[in-house]
Amino acid sequence: MTDTSHTGPVRVRYAPSPTGDPHVGNLRTALLNWVFARRTGGQFIVRIEDTDRERMLDGSLDRILGALEWLGLDWDEGPGKGGPFEPYVQSERKVLGKYAEAAQQLIENGHAYKCTCTPERLDQLRQRQRAEKKSTGYDSYCRNKSDEEREADRAQGLATVVRFKVPLEGEVVFNDVLRGPLTFDPSLLQDFVILKSDGYPTYHLAHIVDDHEMGITHVLRSEEWISSTPRHVMMYDGFGWEPPEFVHLSILLGPDRSKLSKRHGDTALLEFRDRGFLPETMFNFLSLLGWSAADDEEVMTREQIVAKFSLDGLNAAPSIFDITKLEWMNGVYLRQLPVETLSEMLLPELEAPDGLPESISRPIDRDYLTQLVPLVHERLKKIDREELSGMLAYFFQDSIELVPTEVVQKGMDEAATASALESAATALELAKSFEAEPLEVQFRALCVKLDLKPRQLFGALRVALTARKVAPPLFDTMVALGRDRSVARVRRAASLLLHGQPIS
RNA sequence: GCCCCGUUGGUGCAGCGGCCUAGCACGCCAGCCUUUCAAGCUGGAGAUCACGGGUUCGAAUCCCGUACGGGGUACCA
Numbered sequence: 001m002t003d004t005s006h007t008g009p010v011r012v013r014y015a016p017s018p019t020g021d022p023h024v025g026n027l028r029t030a031l032l033n034w035v036f037a038r039r040t041g042g043q044f045i046v047r048i049e050d051t052d053r054e055r056m057l058d059g060s061l062d063r064i065l066g067a068l069e070w071l072g073l074d075w076d077e078g079p080g081k082g083g084p085f086e087p088y089v090q091s092e093r094k095v096l097g098k099y100a101e102a103a104q105q106l107i108e109n110g111h112a113y114k115c116t117c118t119p120e121r122l123d124q125l126r127q128r129q130r131a132e133k134k135s136t137g138y139d140s141y142c143r144n145k146s147d148e149e150r151e152a153d154r155a156q157g158l159a160t161v162v163r164f165k166v167p168l169e170g171e172v173v174f175n176d177v178l179r180g181p182l183t184f185d186p187s188l189l190q191d192f193v194i195l196k197s198d199g200y201p202t203y204h205l206a207h208i209v210d211d212h213e214m215g216i217t218h219v220l221r222s223e224e225w226i227s228s229t230p231r232h233v234m235m236y237d238g239f240g241w242e243p244p245e246f247v248h249l250s251i252l253l254g255p256d257r258s259k260l261s262k263r264h265g266d267t268a269l270l271e272f273r274d275r276g277f278l279p280e281t282m283f284n285f286l287s288l289l290g291w292s293a294a295d296d297e298e299v300m301t302r303e304q305i306v307a308k309f310s311l312d313g314l315n316a317a318p319s320i321f322d323i324t325k326l327e328w329m330n331g332v333y334l335r336q337l338p339v340e341t342l343s344e345m346l347l348p349e350l351e352a353p354d355g356l357p358e359s360i361s362r363p364i365d366r367d368y369l370t371q372l373v374p375l376v377h378e379r380l381k382k383i384d385r386e387e388l389s390g391m392l393a394y395f396f397q398d399s400i401e402l403v404p405t406e407v408v409q410k411g412m413d414e415a416a417t418a419s420a421l422e423s424a425a426t427a428l429e430l431a432k433s434f435e436a437e438p439l440e441v442q443f444r445a446l447c448v449k450l451d452l453k454p455r456q457l458f459g460a461l462r463v464a465l466t467a468r469k470v471a472p473p474l475f476d477t478m479v480a481l482g483r484d485r486s487v488a489r490v491r492r493a494a495s496l497l498l499h500g501q502p503i504s
Numbered sequence: 505g506c507c508c509c510g511u512u513g514g515u516g517c518a519g520c521g522g523c524c525u526a527g528c529a530c531g532c533c534a535g536c537c538u539u540u541c542a543a544g545c546u547g548g549a550g551a552u553c554a555c556g557g558g559u560u561c562g563a564a565u566c567c568c569g570u571a572c573g574g575g576g577u578a579c580c581a
Contacts, residue, residue: 017581052580119579126578135506136577161579179509188507188577196579203581227508227576250510250574257573285516288529292517296528315517318574322515325530335543379542440539447539458539470541 009042010217014068014075015207017049018060021268022067024321025222025252025260028286032249032314033220034073035287039309042217046078047210048089051200067269070279071286072302077214085214090206099201102209102239103162103194111165111238112194114150115142116158137190138163162195164204164235172230177218177247178316184230192231204231212241220247223318224259247311250290250318260321267321276349276383281330289319299332331381343370345383350392355385360396368395372480375472390468395480400467400489407493409459412452414497417460420450421494424461428478428487436475443475464493 014030016022037044046068050056065079077083087093094100106112122138129136143165145153153160172184194205201209211219226248236243254264261267266275272282283302292315293300293308300308334342343366350356351364376391394400408417427446431439447457458474465477465486478486 015581019581049581055580115579122579130505133505159579163579176509182508184507190577193579198579200579202579207581222575223509224575225581228581248509253574255515259574288516290517292528294518296518298517298529312520317510317512319517320515322530325516328530331543376542378544381542443539454539456539462540468540472541474539 008040010037010040011043011045011215012037012218012220013045013047013211013214013216014073015047015049015210016064017052017055018064019052019055019057020060021270022060022064023260023262023267024269024272024282024286025267027067027071027073027269027282028252028289029220029222029249030068030073031071031283031286032291034075035306035309036218036220036311037076038306043076044073045083045214045216046075046081046088047214048079048091049203049206050089050091051094051196051203051206053091053198053200063270070270070273071283072279085210090201090210093206093210094200098209098213099195099205100199102205103201106164106194106235106238107162109238111235112162113143113145113165113191114153114160115163115191115193116153116160117141118159135188138192140191143191159197161193161197163191164194164231164238166191166231166234172233174229174233174243174246176226176229177245177311178314179248182226182229186230186234189231194235204228204235208232208235208239208241211244212236212239216244218245218247220249223248223251247314248316249314250316252289253318253320255320255322257320264321272326277326277330278333281326281333284333285326285329289321290315290317299329327381334380334382335378339370339373339377342377343373346373346388349383349385349388352385356389356393356396360393364396375476375480379472391471394466394468399492402463402467402493402496404496406467406469407460407463407497409456412456412460418494418497420452420457421460421464421490421497423450424457425487425490425494428483428490431483434479434483436473436479439475439478460493461490464490 012033014033016026016030034044036042046065048061050061061079068075075081077085078088087096090099103112107114117138121141125139126136142163166189167186170186172186173181175181192204193202195201200206210216229246229248233243252260254260256264266272269282273279280302284298284300284305287300287305288298291309291313293305293313294310295308297304297308337345347364347366347369350369351362356364372392372395376388379391380387404414407421408414412420423446424443427442428434428439431442433439443457443461444454447454450457459469462471462474462477463469465471465474465481471477481489
């Protein structure tokens with residue numbers, strides 16, 4: 001059994017590339033690293049791996065850091081924070097010569113060599129290998145060049161990369177904390193590039209140099225890295241460094257069981273924020289993908305997750321990102337929010353141009369909103385402007401548009417409904433105490449008097465008051481609407497049924 | 505093609521050789537509550553633990569093979 005019971009302080013890192021929007025799979029990796037660091041009292045480091053200059057995307061870095069902050073994953077060292085191993089951005093570390101020096105060191109101790117093969121040649125090589133159904137990969141053409149040949153290359157000023165010299169025989173073994181010992185045959189690997197012709201290191205070189213220098217103890221990264229880990233292990237050997245512990249996390253899959261990607265719709269973490277999911281939800285939910293607490297609890301605070309975290313709880317099988325459960329969990333967190341907090345959150349959403357209808361003037365009344373929030377609180381799954389607007393607009397509007405047929409309830413006709421509504425309007429006008437409970441008592445009595453079922457009277461009233469078949473509890477709605485508007489709406493509905501149009 | 509990882513109800517997980525007539529959560533269905541919808545409560549359906557061989561007194565749990573899924577195979581990370 002693999003030892004997974006690390007409790008001493010660890011140094012772990014999240015090392016994103018600023019090549020796009022940070023997506024949920026990515027952040028889940030970050031989150032697990034963070035939790036592990038917090039659990040052990042260690043450090044969580046953020047390092048930016050911007051060595052692929054071609055794929056860099058403007059704004060990506062900001063969004064990555066923004067996503068970390070939104071989730072509450074604070075870093076102990078990294079961009080904007082500094083630390084003993086500054087800088088934490090690889091392009092800046094490159095300027096310092098760190099990677100070129102490391103590559104040079106490997107050349108000097110015989111573990112790497114310069115290669116001048118052109119991309120065209122490599123392309124042709126690959127095509128030929130494919131045509132012959134052989135496995136593709138570099139043929140080590142430059143590996144055994146003589147000193148004279150190398151000198152000639154240099155004199156010509158050919159574009160040069162540095163390749164790692166993969167041992168021709170033996171085997172590479174490393175221990176994966178989750179999966180146990182993994183064995184690879186190096187002869188199947190090719191002499192891979194560690195320093196590109198533009199002077200930037202590849203991921204392989206850069207992350208090893210940095211992980212080593214920064215004292216990283218555990219590498220928690222996604223499963224897709226398993227196949228390149230033997231390269232990394234060989235490099236640690238080449239440098240004579242001790243490799244860290246490897247923990248290859250399962251990847252996230254879409255509902256179609258392929259690797260979760262943009263094709264599956266919204267996968268960018270910040271889109272979940274924009275769609276009304278709470279950071280608490282995302283944190284909790286993401287932590288549960290591929291990990292579980294020993295006690296089977298699922299709804300947990302950040303602190304509880306940290307307290308319960310153990311590498312033992314990690315699952316090596318890939319998990320599918322299930323939005324239905326996410327929505328359920330968001331509802332749980334939404335319901336836990338104090339009314340005032342939720343109200344503050346809802347305010348800007350409702351005031352947004354695509355929130356409440358334009359006809360409703362802004363700003364909306366804060367206190368009134370706070371009064372309304374309890375009516376919709378437990379019905380929310382996420383903070384969705386359209387949904388919210390539908391649930392709340394009629395509280396802010398002077399008049400609502402009724403569909404007469406919706407007012408008429410089962411077992412009633414238009415005339416009966418209109419007359420019942422008239423009685424109700426009068427009752428509302430005369431009600432001594434305009435509060436939910438007394439109103440309910442009074443209206444139940446009215447049902448008896450009119451020989452109607454509560455379902456019938458209340459249903460008609462609900463539509464009359466809100467223009468919706470589904471709405472919050474009726475008498476709370478009346479109270480929130482106030483006596484005048486309630487009476488007016490009920491009267492108007494009655495009139496509409498009777499005359500086909502309201503008499504104003 | 506080759507290499508590697510994985511496989512427990514629709515989904516997320518538990519299970520670490522006997523406590524498993526496989527447990528929990530989401531979802532689904534039904535009932536209760538009830539003025540609608542939610543929420544809540546109660547109950548239910550749903551898994552021959554991918555399949556086939558072994559090992560063992562005993563296997564979802566260990567080993568091998570097959571199938572399926574996924575990942576990798578770049579001067580991308």
